[in-house]
Amino acid sequence: MATIADLRQKVSETQPEPAAEMTRELLADGFDPMEILEQGVMSGLNDVGTRFAARKAIVLDLVRAGVTAKKCIPLIEAALPRGETPKNKKKIVLGTLLSQHNIGKNLVGTLLSIGGFDVVDMGEKNTPWDFYEIAEKNDADMIAVSVVFAPALEKFSELLRLLDEMEVRTKYPVIVGGGVTTQQWADEQGADGWGAQAKDGVDLARKLLDVSG
Numbered sequence: 001m002a003t004i005a006d007l008r009q010k011v012s013e014t015q016p017e018p019a020a021e022m023t024r025e026l027l028a029d030g031f032d033p034m035e036i037l038e039q040g041v042m043s044g045l046n047d048v049g050t051r052f053a054a055r056k057a058i059v060l061d062l063v064r065a066g067v068t069a070k071k072c073i074p075l076i077e078a079a080l081p082r083g084e085t086p087k088n089k090k091k092i093v094l095g096t097l098l099s100q101h102n103i104g105k106n107l108v109g110t111l112l113s114i115g116g117f118d119v120v121d122m123g124e125k126n127t128p129w130d131f132y133e134i135a136e137k138n139d140a141d142m143i144a145v146s147v148v149f150a151p152a153l154e155k156f157s158e159l160l161r162l163l164d165e166m167e168v169r170t171k172y173p174v175i176v177g178g179g180v181t182t183q184q185w186a187d188e189q190g191a192d193g194w195g196a197q198a199k200d201g202v203d204l205a206r207k208l209l210d211v212s213g
């Protein structure tokens with residue numbers, strides 16, 4: 001019988017089909033979907049990232065790691081329990097700032113949707129202006145930003161400054177997360193909330209938008 005550690009190994013080796021097959025097997029064997037996600041898929045991705053940082057992997061490995069994760073994650077998402085949908089759904093604009101990395105952002109989006117929020121997914125490589133414009137157009141209740149690589153860090157402070165200048169800073173609580181961010185950094189920027197995990201996005205949204213759940 002496969003274990004979550006075996007899945008981590010398959011993801012770390014960037015083997016899309018075997019990893020997806022093992023994810024199906026683990027789900028069928030009754031393993032907790034969030035544990036499969038965090039300790040299997042995400043730990044495997046982190047292994048690839050660590051090798052890349054140590055120059056023991058190349059960009060192609062990152063690409064294969066992304067492909068592998070994208071084979072497994074939909075299977076896991078389909079197995080997550082869904083709650084009841086509230087009547088007055090709060091609207092959250094979500095996107096990545098600058099970067100192409102969208103796996104974390106997609107997870108945040110899925111968990112927010114499952115949690116009963118209306119998610120406007122702006123996709124990848126957004127500028128601060130994109131966030132402002134799309135939040136205004138959609139009459140959003142909150143902005144959620146995924147910051148996964150270093151060049152996006154300073155763009156996040158630009159985003160908060162822009163919202164301030166446009167006099168909408170208090171209209172939109174802004175939450176942030178992503179591999180290169182920390183609680184301390186988010187506090188220093190003046191973000192309304194920071195989450196280490198995608199699931200923290202749901203708790204922050206419930207708290208900041210005063211939604212019980």
Ligand code: B12
Pocket residue numbers: 042045046047048049050052053059062063064065066067069098099100101102103104105107108144145146147148149150151175176177178179180194195196197198199200201
């Ligand atoms: C897969 C991958 C890629 C794939 C991405 C595929 C895709 N569709 O996303 C591709 C090949 C595109 C890629 C490209 C690059 N990558 Co890359 N990549 C990775 C890798 C291995 C995994 C990223 C990932 O998906 N992690 C899993 C997800 C789930 O984690 P996450 O995004 O952090 O999200 C979690 C939490 O942070 C949180 N979260 C995320 N967002 C939010 C938002 C909110 C509101 C909340 C509450 C929570 C939250 O929830 C998630 C899970 O619970 C990482 C290594 C790593 N350790 O992460 C490197 C990594 C991110 N990449 C890196 C680099 C350098 C690059 C490139 C610049 C490489 C190059 N020379 O071209 C390019 C940049 C491209 C671009 N313009 O954006 C570096 C970044 C270093 C840095 N400090 O900036 C890393 C860390 C690798 C490393 N160790 O050096 N990459």
